[in-house]
Amino acid sequence: MSKRVVNILVPLISIVLGLIIGAIVMLISGFNPVDGYIALWNGVFGSSYNMGETVRQITPYVFAGLAVAFAFRTGLFNIGVEGQLIVGWLAAAYVGSAFELPKIIHLPLALLAAAAAGALWAFIPGLLKAKLQVHEVIVTIMMNYIALHVANATISALSDGGDKTEKIHDSASLRSPFFESLTDYSRLHWGFLIALIAVLIMWFILEKTTQGYELKSVGFNQNASEYAGMNVSKNIILAMVISGAFAGLGGAMEGLGTFGNITKMTGFTGIGFDGIAVALLGANQPFGVLLGAILFGGLKNGGLNMPNEAGIPVEIVSIVIALIIFFVASGYIIRVGLDRLSKKKKEGK
């Protein structure tokens, strides 16, 4: 089998496997899997409303996935996407509501603020990693908690003890009446275009610039890169900052698109953590991340329709969706394993 055939077959087989096991779970718990999957399908493609909502759901996943993938390519494991996303969301919501400016300035400013906030939040673990060799996993996880509670306290302060910030002005909003009429009042917003641009930007940085080559090189082998005259700590910090900026923009999608404000959170949004899976599903490639986000967002939004249309409880839906993703991820692992096996054979010869 040629490599291309394997590349296409592995994910297809794993999705089918996931669907079959999911069906068995539904059967065991006394629900009709056919109804369930029809509801899932309709939840994604069933109406213009659902399609709009699906694209909306996919958008922040693209950013979260890109953030994780970008850091990963530089050999860094950014688990702090969740926290960077929250501070980005907060910054976007604040800039969106606090200032009154023409749209051409206001919207980019709010997006920029979100990216900067996310970048700043990722700069700290990057700096600690580069200068003091503190493991980024620990720092980023802790920064998630700090982000959550700092955001909640800030919301409280901004709203005089309330639990949400004021709505952003229209001039900072990504929403558009055009999409609303097109998709029957879904919350689809311009963010998906920005997400597509972000995918291209990541591809461009990594594949077409010297800086991108350095980043990847540091990811492959730090010592060799240093020997080749690259500044490893600068590259580590830069990778984290860019990664954090992507995450911050993901937060802006929520702040400027979906919600139009930020509400006190009792727990994490989960988007940042799902971003890890999205990145790995996409093999840390920008376009792969896009596909991973489409799968994740599609399943998530379609899953909402399963209790609605087929009466399947959300708990079962979560299990079914987790199983599908699990098998897709396993397919990736299998492929990595196969690659490694064939490499070893070659080396052996």
Next chain:
Amino acid sequence: MKKRKIGLALSALLASGTLLAACGSDKGDESKKSGSDKDKFSVAMVTDIGGIDDRSFNQSTWEGIEKFGEENGMKKGNGGFDYLQSASESDYNTNLNNLVRRNFDLVYAVGFNLHDATSEVAKQQKDAKFAIIDSVIEGQDNVASIMFRANEASYLAGAAAALQSKTGKIGFIGGVEGDIIGGFEAGFVAGAKAANPKVKIDIQYAGSFGDASKGQAIAKRMYDSGTDIIMHAAGGTGNGLFTEAKERKKKDAKADVWVIGVDRDQYDEGKVNDKTNITLTSVLKRVDTAAEKVSKDTKDGKFPGGKTITFGLKDKGVDLADDHGVFTDDTKKKIDEFKEKIISGDITVPEKPEK
């Protein structure tokens, strides 16, 4: 390579964690698809992220809807009654929209967290009817707002605490400061002072609705300083209060520690052993009664759109739970007097705590 393996394992773990986070106990309810019947009345609700079996708000609303449905011979599903759970905040909007698209005649949004989503969907779907609980949406004719005068029942709780207290010191633990919990506090303080002007009231907020250990720490400090009755309006944080009181009672059967519960009758939470229970009473917020009543009104064509309906002692929307024989005759008598006066309007209970 090794690092990447660890990374993969970690990410799989985290991803599955977030995906499975929504999994609670499955109640195993089945809904059969049934064609929507235009002549019949149908009602549905959207939970907040607490879920349908949160032992509080969402569950209580659902119980009210279920009761209403059974009384009217309705079935769960389309054209009858149903609910959708929200796993995250972005689901509110979608869930409300989904229910409207299934032609439910009335859709409940449970909790003030759904304020923005309800307002937005109601503006878009002008033919649909909504009712929001614990929040007020003004100026939209297709939304009814349901509020509770929890301050009135808290007044009675405060009076009961002041009358039953042996040390003359009582306490109040709040969750997060705000309008809703402020109402509980204001009523509790006013009631206590009315029953016994000399009573000392210790008030502290935990800053969270889900921090049981903080609740326990506050309760410990209050009991240590001679407080014998503590009321909470702090959700999960209040569980720490119950833990502390029960531990004290276990160590010393004669210890004079009491708890006043909130939202629903928390008698079961206060059980130390078969004979002893530290729950004095509970401030009841009958969301189920309210949901039932508004459903009934809407069915009869009297949908209170654009209005705020407030449930107080008068319409049994709030009340004091059974004391299970703990109150003295004197306390009982005085509480009944206060209750009558509040209902008749002789006493106006403050809604906001004095600063």
